[in-house]
Amino acid sequence: MRNILTLAGKDFRSLATSPMFCLIAALCSVMWSFTFLRSLILFAENTQATFNPGPSPTLQMTVFLTHISQINLLFVFIVPALTMRLLAEEKKLRTYDLLLTAPITATEIALGKFLGAFGVILILVALSFLYPLATYPIAHFSFPPLLAAYLGVILVASTYVAVGVFASSLTQSVVLSVVMGLVFNLFLWFLSQGAESATGLYMTSVLEQISIGDHFMAFIRGSIRLKSIMFLLSCTGLFVFLTQRVVESSRWR
Amino acid sequence: MIQVKELSKFYGDRQAVKNLSFTVNKGEVVGFLGPNGAGKSTTMKILTGYMAPTSGTVQISGFDIFEDPIEVKKRIGYLPETPPVYLDMTVQRYLEFCAKLKGVSSEAIDSSVDAALQKTALQQVRRRMIGNLSKGFRQRVGLAQALVSDPEILILDEPTVGLDPKQVAEMRTLIKELKGKHTIVLSTHILPEVQASCDKVIIINEGQIIAEDQIQGLSNRMAGGGHLKIRVLRKADQVAEELKRIEGVVDSSSTGNYLEVKTDGRDQVVEEISKKVVSLDAGLIELQTSTLSLEDIFIQLTDSTEKS
Structure with a gap:
């Protein structure tokens, strides 16, 4: 455990203090500030101007949904960029030798790398949470669905991080690592498109279940489903496990 | 301390290490010598548990690298060819990280880092970013990293490569200072390094051990046959011819004012030669006996294996 925290702490510190992370965080907040405010104003205009029969739109399903989908979209691209260096650069700069000759196991390396990057992503998640939080004094909404949605964000982010670390473990090239991470992330989303075109009821439901989209949407709607939690945790676990196998394999190749 | 038995390593079809067997005793400093691509680094990587x-x-230390890799790694400090340093960390923080990683207890971290900094004379730069340090300093940081957990065994892969002559000398003094406190295995293709710092030398070529001996023993073994260099003012050709007639002189030749004479190694022959040169009134100004250096031994050994 101590080894995992040592590794995670080192990577967390070096990532969180890197100029790249500061730049990414700044750009994200610029974009969120722009879009969140815009959709908030739009929401306010809509609710005042028109009389809608039926249930009135809620903040959760309009403003927050847009905000959270946007966070997700950004994370698909940003997370691989933040995780790309984790193992690829260690290999390139030969510091990988240090890790492999230190008295630590491959599992500890994989988990340490994952947790370090995950911690940094949590900073971004916290940053994005400021927007709904700042809305609270001016508009009343119920908090629990928002928290459920953020649980979804955190779980999805952990999957992206695990995917990114895995991509980084496969190569020495930082560029290749970021591209692979990106493609893997997109693939997890596009699986649901396969569901639409798949023939046969069985195949359709399988593809639906193993795509991130459906599970993530459930969280945004405010429902916490055990199967969705389990699915996203398993995805994270799977990719951390694959990373562990890749790290371990370097001893045998 | 280190026991290696019939070690082989294949990279695909190519065999980098062939049936290597040797032992290193506690406290010894062993030089691993061989041309580039001889399998030195591979052997060292295997010793450290980096690869199988x-x-x-x-x-x-009685632990098998297969069965107890973690126990083995706790006892080894390894400096790879390229020092494994993070360029975006300060020296101090990097060493703290390494100490933690190597299982130094939390209370002992500060003192271990201080000790490693002191041994490698890095106190001046402890707060500097490693990325801003020169190659020589980085190499020393790498060595400090290997020392930080005070391991029984130090494995140094070409510790002086890429350093300027002054830094090389400093590195050698450093290694000498570590002698006695740790068992050291160091690899190099630079021969004076072995002569300067090792007790024992293992010469390896194309993945095989071609000689294994104490430094002294190795030079004695190869020294058979004396070698003289003579410088005269005149009549060099004539002297060369005359010298050939002396009993015990194997060969003699002249280039300009210099003569090279090979003898059977007896001191009397050298005396005869000097008498002869003086009697010929050639103007003797220099007479030098030379024994084979490690360099010669090395070339002879690697050449002979290539021929055979």
Whole structure:
């Protein structure tokens, strides 16, 4: 455990203090500030101007949904960029030798790398949470669905991080690592498109279940489903496990 | 301390290490010598548990590198060819990280880092970013990293490569200072380094051990046959011819005012030669006996294996 925290702490510190992370965080907040405010104003205009029969739109399903989908979209691209260096650069700069000759196991390396990057992503998640939080004094909404949605964000982010670390473990090239991470992330989303075109009821439901989209949407709607939690945790676990196998394999190749 | 038995390593079809067997005793400083691509680094990587051999066993302090890799790694400090340093960390923080990683207890971290900094004379730069340090300093930081957990065994892969002459000298003094406190295995293709710092030398070429001996023993073994260099003011050709007639002189030749004479190694022959040169009134100004250096031994050994 101590080894995992040592590794995670080192990577967390070096990532969180890197100029790249500061730049990414700044750009994200610029974009969120722009879009969140815009959709908030739009929401306010809509609710005042028109009389809608039926249930009135809620903040959760309009403003927050847009905000959270946007966070997700950004994370698909940003997370691989933040995780790309984790193992690829260690290999390139030969510091990988240090890790492999230190008295630590491959599992500890994989988990340490994952947790370090995950911690940094949590900073971004916290940053994005400021927007709904700042809305609270001016508009009343119920908090629990928002928290459920953020649980979804955190779980999805952990999957992206695990995917990114895995991509980084496969190569020495930082560029290749970021591209692979990106493609893997997109693939997890596009699986649901396969569901639409798949023939046969069985195949359709399988593809639906193993795509991130459906599970993530459930969280945004405010429902916490055990199967969705389990699915996203398993995805994270799977990719951390694959990373562990890749790290371990370097001893045998 | 280190026992290696019939170690082999294949990279695809190419065999980098062939049936290597040797032992290193506690406190010894062993030089691993060989041309580039001889399999030195591969052997060292296997010793550190970085990679597994295709066949053969390695035991370190009684632990097998297959069975107890973690126990083995706790006892080894390894400096790879390229120092494994993070450029965006300060020296101090990097060493703290390494100490933690190597299982130094939290209370002992500060003192271990201080000790490592002191041994490698890095106190001046402890707060500087490693990325801003020169190659020589980085190499020393790498060595400090290997020392920080005070391991029983130090494995240094070409510790002086890429350093300027002054830094090389400093590195050698450093290694000498570590002698006695740790068992050291160092690899190099630079021969004076071995002469300067090692007790024992293992010469390896194309993955095989071609000689293994104490430094002194190795030079004695190869020294058979004396070698003289003579410088005269005149009549060099004539002297060369005359010298050939002396009993015990194997060969003699002249280039300009210099003569090279090979003898059977007896001191009397040298005396006869000097008498002869003086009697010929050639103007003797220099007479030098030379024994084979490690360099010559090395070339002879690697040449002979290539021919055979």
